[in-house]
Structure formats: C-alpha cells, structure tokens
Amino acid sequence: MSGVVTTYHQRVAQEKRALIVTAATALFLELGYDRTSLARIAERSGVSRATLFKQFPTKAALFDAIVTESWSTADEEDPPPAGNVVDGLGIIGRRYAELLGRAQMTDLFRIVIAELPRFPELAHAQFSHGKMPYFESVRDYLLAEHEAGTVRIEDVDLAATQFLGMISNYVFWPTLLVPGWEVSAERVGQVVDEAVRTIAARYAVTGSVRRGRPARRRPNAEPL
Incomplete structure (x- = not known):
C-alpha cells in the first residue's frame, strides 16, 4: 500500500511541476523574465506558493528547469x-x-x-x-x-x-x-x-581504409 501512495504522490508532484513550467514559460513570454515573479507563476499555475518554492526556490532554478526539459x-x-x-x-x-x-x-x-x-x-x-x-x-x-x-x-x-x-x-x-x-x-x-x-x-569510409588520427575534441567549440 505504501508503494501505491508513494507513486500517487510522485505523479501529483510531476503534474504540478508541469503546470508550473508551462505557466512560467507563458508568463516569461508575456511579461518578460524580470517582471514575472514566482508568486505570479504560482497563481497562474494554480499551485500554492509553498509548493512552487519547494520545487523551485528561485526564478533562476525554474528557468534552468525549463531549459533542461x-x-x-x-x-x-x-x-x-x-x-x-x-x-x-x-x-x-x-x-x-x-x-x-x-x-x-x-x-x-x-x-x-x-x-x-x-x-x-x-x-x-x-x-x-x-x-x-x-x-x-x-x-x-x-x-x-x-x-x-x-x-x-x-x-x-x-x-x-x-x-x-x-x-x-x-x-x-x-x-x-x-x-x-x-x-x-x-x-x-x-x-x-x-x-x-x-x-x-x-x-564516410568506403572499402578497407586505414583509420586516421583520433577525432579531436575541442571543449570550447560552439555548436550552431
């Protein structure tokens, strides 16, 4: 039974997280990052401020989550x-x-x-x-x-x-x-x-071609 309860709470937390991320993205586009507060995001997403702050203590952490997802x-x-x-x-x-x-x-x-x-x-x-x-x-x-x-x-x-x-x-x-x-x-x-x-x-190598030098890694390369 405890496993079922744990799964339920995890699902609810994931659903609330998705609501928060969706609301934050919409508000950042609508009002700008600076004018969008965590309190406003909580109101738009329909979750309590405590719930939002528990998952995302700062606006920067919330934006990082948006990027990652x-x-x-x-x-x-x-x-x-x-x-x-x-x-x-x-x-x-x-x-x-x-x-x-x-x-x-x-x-x-x-x-x-x-x-x-x-x-x-x-x-x-x-x-x-x-x-x-x-x-x-x-x-x-x-x-x-x-x-x-x-x-x-x-x-x-x-x-x-x-x-x-x-x-x-x-x-x-x-x-x-x-x-x-x-x-x-x-x-x-x-x-x-x-x-x-x-x-x-x-x-691409065609036929039997002697392998060249190992491919170089450049950690500072900037992808398009």
Whole structure:
C-alpha cells in the first residue's frame, strides 16, 4: 500500500511541476523574465506558493528547469549503435528535427533573445544546460563511428556542428524570423536525409581504409 501512495504522490508532484513550467514559460513570454515573479507563476499555475518554492526556490532554478526539459528528448533515447553512420545519423537527425519542432523550444529561444541584454545568464543557462549537452551527445556518436572505422573525422566538433546546422538552419531558425514559417513533415524528412548524405559523402569510409588520427575534441567549440 505504501508503494501505491508513494507513486500517487510522485505523479501529483510531476503534474504540478508541469503546470508550473508551462505557466512560467507563458508568463516569461508575456511579461518578460524580470517582471514575472514566482508568486505570479504560482497563481497562474494554480499551485500554492509553498509548493512552487519547494520545487523551485528561485526564478533562476525554474528557468534552468525549463531549459533542461525543453532540450530533453522523448523517453531519453539511447544513441544509435556505431556501425552504420547513415542509419545512425538518420535517427539522430529525425530526433533533432522533432525536438526543434516543439513549441516550447521556440518559446525558449524567444525568451533568451528578448532578455539577453539584461539577463545574459539566461543565455548561459540555455547553452550550458541545453544546447551543449545535446551537442556533446551527437559529437560522442560521431566519435564512436570514427573509432569503429566507419568514418574518418579529424575535427569531430566541426562535423557535429555541420550536421546539426544543416537541419536547424532550415527547420528552426526561420520560425523566429519569418511570420508563418512552416515546414511540412515530408520536407523535414528531406532536409534530414540531405544532411545525412552530405556528412556521409564527406566523412564516410568506403572499402578497407586505414583509420586516421583520433577525432579531436575541442571543449570550447560552439555548436550552431
């Protein structure tokens, strides 16, 4: 019985957390980060202030949670196994396009861009908690393919940036600049397929090719 009660309380806590994050995101967009108080977020989300403060003691902690959840992938999928770079990048590319297509991702970037002059720490949080961890997962996959001998990549950071940039520059960034910009599911698939083909044409090893130098890691690389 205690296990059932614990599960119930966990579910309720998760539901309240989701309500808080949704309300906070809407208010940050509507009023701006500075003018949005935790008390106002509690009121909008329909939870008590005590409940909100228990989960998010500061507004910065709440924003960090928004970033982390926006960049998390559905069910936290494992990276594809190394051995077939075309299939692997196809899986990663479709996941990335789906991630960028979420409404909360567009909202997140709009908040960061709008508040950047006064709150540069928001951009830092977005980069360090969201963008960079995702970029590193793609970089690690390409490194695994390099070590498996399926690709030869001297600069794995650059290759990961190239791949993600080909997708985001078509399916995501215009949504922030062009009113009504929409990309059909069919077109998204084409964009991902072309990005995969481009990377494979540049880096894939054909036949029996002697493995090159280990792919370089540059911790200060900045993904697009």
